[in-house]
Amino acid sequence: MSIEQQVRNYILENFLFTNDASALANDVSFLEKGIVDSTGVLEMILFLEQEFAIKVADSEMVPENLDTVVNIVHYVQSKHVGK
Numbered sequence: 001m002s003i004e005q006q007v008r009n010y011i012l013e014n015f016l017f018t019n020d021a022s023a024l025a026n027d028v029s030f031l032e033k034g035i036v037d038s039t040g041v042l043e044m045i046l047f048l049e050q051e052f053a054i055k056v057a058d059s060e061m062v063p064e065n066l067d068t069v070v071n072i073v074h075y076v077q078s079k080h081v082g083k
Helices: 003-016 038-052 069-081
Strands: none
Touching: 003 038, 003 069, 038 069
């Protein structure tokens, strides 16, 4: 399963409570649409750290890295390149 699929599935199941893939576009802002709140961001970070064996630094907890499926995919890929 690709990073994109894993992230989408996690967001759909844990925040939108559906398995309908059409309920989430890859470029939709989680914060602007109210999909993820501040507590949800922390849950998502835990998921990313466990699922992809990365460490999210405090300075990396920004919308540019975590606010859309596209941003998360790019972020996780950049963490793996750095290893």
